[in-house]
Amino acid sequence: MEIYSTMSREKEELNTLFEDKIKLFVCGPTVYDDAHIGHGRTYISFDTIKRYLEFKGYSVFYLQNITDIDDKIINRAKESGVDSKLLAKKFEKRFIEDMDALNVKSVNYFARATDHMEEILNQIQRLIDKGFAYLTETGVYFEVAKFKDYGKLANRKIEELETHRIDIDSSKKSPNDFALWKNREGSEYSGEPIWDSPWGKGRPGWHIEDTAITEKYFGPQYDIHGGGLDLIFPHHDSEIAQMEAVSGREPLVQYWMHTGFLNVSGEKMSKSLGNFITIRDLLKNYSGETFRLFVLATHYRSPIDFSEVSLHQAEKNIAKIKNYLQTIDEKINEEFEKANVSDDIAKLEDLEENEVLEELISFDYYESSYDVLNEGVEEFFKSMDDDFSTPKAIAAIFSFIRQSNKDLNEDKIIIDDLLAIKHWFADISQILGINFFDDNDKTSGDEEGLLSIIADVRQKLRAEKQYDLSDEIRDKLVSLGIEVSD
Template identity: 45%
Template sequence: MAIALYNTLTRRVEPLEPMTPGVVRMFVCGPTVYDLAHVGHAKTYTQFDFLARYLRARGFEVTYAQNITDIDDKIIRRAAESGRDPRDLAAEFENAYRQDMDALGNTSVDVYARALDHIDEIVAQVQALIERGHAYQLDDGWYFDLSTYSGYGKLSGRTEVAEEDSVARIDENDAKRNRGDFALWKARKPGEPFWDTPLGPGRPGWHIEDTAITEALFGPQYDLHGGAVDLIFPHHEAEIAQMEAASGKEPLVRHWVHTGLLRVDGAKMSKSSGNFLTIRDALAMGDYRTLRYAFLSQHYRSSMELSATVLEQARGARRRVENLARQIDRSIDEPTATVDVAETTWATMIERLDGDLDTPAALAALFEYVREQNRSSHRPGPSAERLLQRVNDVFDTFDLATRTVDDSEIEAALARRTELRKARDFAGADQIRDALTGKGIVIEDTTSGTRWWLADAVSGG
């Protein structure tokens, strides 16, 4: 179980060494549920779904938790615009998000933890910060005092908010002691949801919900925290400051893992640019396995481009594996050397995934295996089936079962074509070939017989 991942905190690839050997407690920042989730969310959560699947495949016991931000300025504003109760709006979009995750095959999360279900824990954590001298009160709520915590900036190398920090939910108040101080508890405002607490009537700040939730689930320290790179500063810096200041223990998290961002059609995604894609928009363009493949064919730390061309390439790559799966003959009694090739391929993929989850390199090993099998004069057998199933258990990018055409009908048509060619009825043979081509089936005449496979453009799954 020697797995190494890039650790944003230490800025190097290093072994994943959980606090309890063989047990990984993993938390990933979830969505703020005020609208439908978009393909940027899809990339991040698919890549963390893969990480959780892979850790389990390698023998780790994983508890994977995500928070659901269901009380926040954005939710309150959107609810006010539509004349709705913020809780109802949040519940609707949480359900939509959960449906989208299921549709993507992202099924690895064990706990979805709502902020609204952890108000008591949030209040208790703010009280701990007050008691330890890390928080102060202004007219609009309680703030974290950055001057009392010397470790701020150790994750990102930054301490100041910059212009590009558009998702930071920056808390503005001219009376703050330090420019970067952030809200822990927001005082009640007219028309907004609030809770009567020892902190005064109000609601949570954004950063505090994550550490209150993880403390409730995992305690003050745990193994792995994930999110997209745009959350490193100030959100994840704020999490570290809150929990380490409240508990007096460090590090909050042993391993910080961040995914690269997504661009759509050559630009940063935005509604004003006309390239904003919800997950539902993307799934309408193709099946979920193609979208998963597009994300997992890129290294998780890399930014990536999503376009119709990228999806078509992903679809074509999938078909190469699925077409090999079609040729498998389970009845073959394979020689040891053939079995060894499949086992060696799997071992190579494991080695590459153990090295900072290098999915592109792992898939390259798989496609080398596919090429060799396609060059062989023999059909693939049980060892190929075992290999493809192992791969798909973690990737979930290949349809190894669904048949979009009837194999027996194709084999019968090819047999008829062979007879026509022997009888030198080439026109009749060409008619059969053209009919198969029209169904998206490619045929190849070789010295050992005729082979067929589905064209890359055929959809399914």
């Protein structure tokens, strides 16, 4: 599979530092307010990317930071008259709740900046020792001129940066130099959270938090770093400078991945324009799965134009898929009603313990005899392998539904292929993070539908007086903790 790298500006074959293992870091929120739909777009995208990588057989550790110390948090706390620590904890909790509502649940660990002060101080000291940072009366700064490749991710040269930064701190060697540590001693900072350091009481800069965290959990180099397009400069370029300078190793990451902007009715989302939408406000009118499909209908690198029309279309598309699968269920039930399964079931007597249930659901769509299904499966996974192209993958799903509906209506799809279709859609649901099955319809890990099928099979066995095999299936179910009562 191929991934587009922001650094190279082209698609590259996925090659991990360690075989079948991927270390993924995505910049998390600054918790001073509720998360907005732009955040939702980014985190749905990377949640889906992780889901697909795991489906492909990779072991993925997904790390995300929580910026719980920042000027925005402190200023909001002062405006609200509350403690900044309590404010940060409140909005961190609400952020996690919002992510759960969007079924963004693949992050393995959320790392708070304030829980990693030791690592932050250690990294700053090493940058000073290596000559990349210097101390002034206002704090510690990274000297950009010492890192010759600064700006390489954004493709900017150091001499061009002066026009992009306005800084009134005359104590710095250059306006481009950024803060690693901000001194906060004096009455004007009373009530603000501060920590002791070798350079005076204060708090860390924004960029150093992320590299200190990733170095602790991933080391000086790892596989994928993600975030929004707006973070490329200066944030991600500063991360590169810090970590490559302190470690002496490059590149910091193999692949830089960035999500495009989310606009509202063609305009950039902002509170001043009155088009700022939080995830919580969105979920008052639309489900989390509707927003997920809306997001995934656009490639993660492309801009999205948010609109009510697009959300309604996402709702309709989910309903189409669910209705299609309900029809598949009806056909499966019809086939089981009229099928003579005795010969196939008899073969189960030769299986080892705990293999009976697996055999009953082993309808692999990779081995289907139904050409329309094979073509749909191939196109879906081909699209996902092409830099996680969810729009093309979703188009493949609807193309398959259109082509197969005629065969479905004319009863031309055999029972094995009907079950294979359900198997495929169960995998699609897992990859996209959207449950396309009704709550009481479970398959491929969704237990109730499977148990219903098994119960029907057992009834047929009992009707044919094959009590030994019926009892064997019952005993195996009981061994799995499933109570069976005839």
